[in-house]
Amino acid sequence: MGNTGSVKAEGSAEGRGPGGIEGLVAGLGGGVLRPGDAGYEGARRLWNGMVDKRPAAIARCATPEDVRRALRFARGAGLEVAVRGGGHSIAGASSCDGGLMVDLSPMRGVRVDPARRTARAEPGVLLGGFDAATQAHGLATTMGVNSDTGIAGLTLGGGLGRLGRSVGLACDNLLAAEVVLADGRSVRASEEENPDLLWGLRGGGGNFGIVTAFEYRLHPLGPTVLGGMLLWDWSAARDAMRHYAAFCAAAPDEVDALGVLLTGPDGAPMFAVSAFCAGPVARGEPALRPLREDGPRPAQDLVGPVAYTALQASADGLFPRGRRYHWKSHFLPGLEDAAIDALLDLFARVPSPMSVLGLQQAGGAIARVPTDATAYANRGAAFDCIPIAIWEDPARDAANVAWSRAVWEAMRPFATGGVYVNNLGEEGEERIRAAYGANYARLAALKAKYDPTNLFRLNQNIRPAA
Numbered sequence: 001m002g003n004t005g006s007v008k009a010e011g012s013a014e015g016r017g018p019g020g021i022e023g024l025v026a027g028l029g030g031g032v033l034r035p036g037d038a039g040y041e042g043a044r045r046l047w048n049g050m051v052d053k054r055p056a057a058i059a060r061c062a063t064p065e066d067v068r069r070a071l072r073f074a075r076g077a078g079l080e081v082a083v084r085g086g087g088h089s090i091a092g093a094s095s096c097d098g099g100l101m102v103d104l105s106p107m108r109g110v111r112v113d114p115a116r117r118t119a120r121a122e123p124g125v126l127l128g129g130f131d132a133a134t135q136a137h138g139l140a141t142t143m144g145v146n147s148d149t150g151i152a153g154l155t156l157g158g159g160l161g162r163l164g165r166s167v168g169l170a171c172d173n174l175l176a177a178e179v180v181l182a183d184g185r186s187v188r189a190s191e192e193e194n195p196d197l198l199w200g201l202r203g204g205g206g207n208f209g210i211v212t213a214f215e216y217r218l219h220p221l222g223p224t225v226l227g228g229m230l231l232w233d234w235s236a237a238r239d240a241m242r243h244y245a246a247f248c249a250a251a252p253d254e255v256d257a258l259g260v261l262l263t264g265p266d267g268a269p270m271f272a273v274s275a276f277c278a279g280p281v282a283r284g285e286p287a288l289r290p291l292r293e294d295g296p297r298p299a300q301d302l303v304g305p306v307a308y309t310a311l312q313a314s315a316d317g318l319f320p321r322g323r324r325y326h327w328k329s330h331f332l333p334g335l336e337d338a339a340i341d342a343l344l345d346l347f348a349r350v351p352s353p354m355s356v357l358g359l360q361q362a363g364g365a366i367a368r369v370p371t372d373a374t375a376y377a378n379r380g381a382a383f384d385c386i387p388i389a390i391w392e393d394p395a396r397d398a399a400n401v402a403w404s405r406a407v408w409e410a411m412r413p414f415a416t417g418g419v420y421v422n423n424l425g426e427e428g429e430e431r432i433r434a435a436y437g438a439n440y441a442r443l444a445a446l447k448a449k450y451d452p453t454n455l456f457r458l459n460q461n462i463r464p465a466a
C-alpha cells in the first residue's frame with residue numbers, strides 16, 4: 001500500500017476561491033460531501049467493515065469533467081487522493097483519512113453494442129449491473145463472482161471469474177479505456193492510442209490514472225446456462241476435494257469449478273463446488289457429469305439450468321457490506337493431497353461460522369496469454385486459494401485475523417509464490433512485486449511516465465522508476 005497517513009488540508013483546501021473547497025462544491029455536478037453532511041457517513045464506508053477512514057471531502061463525480069475538477073482541487077490543496085469505484089478493496093485503498101475521496105459511484109452507465117459485441121461501462125458500475133445489461137443481449141464477458149463488486153477495481157487488477165478459463169480475464173477483454181491522468185489530461189488507451197497505457201491498465205491497478213470509461217469485448221452466452229452448487233458433508237469432504245482436484249486438472253476450458261469450504265446451516269462444515277459450463281446447457285451436461293457422478297456422492301446436487309445473472313449473484317449472501325473481513329491469498333500450481341489435508345485441518349478450527357475458504361479456478365485461456373502481454377502476471381496458476389475470515393464482533397478481530405493468517409502460512413509450501421493483486425491487503429512492497437513478477441520494472445517505468453509524482457498512491461502502489 002502507499003502512504004496512507006492523514007494529510008492536512010493545506011493551501012486553498014479551505015479557501016473560498018474557485019480553486020478552494022467552495023469552488024469545488026459549486027462546480028461539481030455530483031456534489032461534495034464533508035463531515036457532518038447528510039450522506040457523508042454512508043459514502044465514506046467501504047465494503048470491509050474493518051476499514052474506518054474519514055476523508056476531508058468526498059467528491060461525488062458524475063462526469064469525467066467532475067473527475068478533472070476534483071483532481072485539480074486535490075492537487076491545488078495538496079490533498080491525498082483516494083479513488084472509489086465499487087468500494088470492494090480488501091485493503092480499504094479506496095478511502096483515506098483527511099484526503100479527498102474521488103467517488104465514482106454516481107457514474108453507472110452501461111451501453112452495449114450488440115452488433116460489434118462490445119460494451120462501454122462507466123467506473124461506478126457494479127458487476128450485477130454490468131451482467132444484466134450485457135445478458136439482455138445474450139452476451140457477457142468475464143467478471144467476478146460477487147455481483148456487488150465494482151467493475152473498475154476488478155478489471156484494473158485483472159478480473160478472475162467464471163468465464164476466465166474460456167475467454168480470459170476481465171482485463172484481457174478490455175479493448176480501450178478513457179483515463180484522466182495525474183496532470184489533468186484526458187486520454188484514450190487502446191491498441192491504437194497510448195497502447196503502453198492500455199498494457200498497464202490490464203492488471204496494473206489504479207496506478208496510472210482515473211478510468212472514466214471501460215470498453216469491453218463481449219461473447220455470446222446463455223442467458224440460461226448449466227451451473228449451481230454441489231455440497232458434500234464433512235465426512236466425505238476429503239474424498240470430495242481430491243475428486244474435485246482431479247476433475248479440475250482435466251476439465252475443458254469452458255468449465256469453471258469454484259471450490260469452497262463453508263459452514264452449513266446446521267453448524268457443520270461442508271465442502272461445496274459452484275460448477276458452471278460456459279456453453280449451451282446440452283454441452284454442459286457431459287462436461288459437468290464427471291464431477292457430479294464419478295466421485296463421492298454429494299449430499300446435495302443443485303446443478304441445473306439457471307440464468308447466468310442468477311448464478312453470478314448466487315454467493316452474494318456470503319459477503320454483505322459492512323461485516324468485518326480479513327482476506328489473504330496465494331496462487332497454487334495445483335491441489336496436492338497434502339494441501340487438501342492442511343486446508344481441512346484448518347477449516348475444522350475456523351473461529352467464525354461466517355468464514356469461508358475459497359479455491360478459485362484459473363488456467364485455460366488465462367494461461368494462454370503470454371506473461372508480458374499485459375501487466376497481469378502469474379498466468380500459470382491453477383487456483384487462487386483465499387481464506388476469508390468473516391465476523392461481526394470487533395472483540396473477535398484477533399482470533400479471526402489469526403485464522404486467515406494461519407491458513408496462509410500453512411499453504412506457503414504449496415504456493416507458486418505469486419499473488420493476485422486484488423486479493424492483497426496492506427502486505428508491503430515485496431508482495432506487490434510478487435503480483436507482477438517480471439512485469440514490475442516495466443510498470444515502474446510506465447508509472448514514471450504517466451504519474452511521476454505518484455499522485456495515485458492509495459492502491460497496491462508501484463513506485464515511479466527513478
Ligand SMILES: Cc1cc2nc3c(=O)[nH]c(=O)nc-3n(C[C@H](O)[C@H](O)[C@H](O)COP(=O)(O)OP(=O)(O)OC[C@H]3O[C@@H](n4cnc5c(N)ncnc54)[C@H](O)[C@@H]3O)c2cc1C
Nearest residue numbers: 085086087088089094144145150152153154159160206211
Ligand atoms: C466479496 C468479494 C468478492 C470478490 N470476488 C472477486 C472475483 O471473483 N474475481 C476477482 O478478480 N476479484 C474479486 N474480488 C476482488 C476485487 O476484484 C477487488 O476488491 C477490486 O478492487 C474491487 O473493485 P472495486 O471497484 O469494487 O473496488 P474499490 O475499492 O472501489 O477500488 C479498488 C482499487 O481500485 C482503484 N480504482 C477503483 N476505481 C478506479 C478507477 N476508475 N480508476 C482508477 N483506479 C480505480 C481504487 O483506488 C483502489 O485502489 C472480490 C472482492 C470482494 C470483496
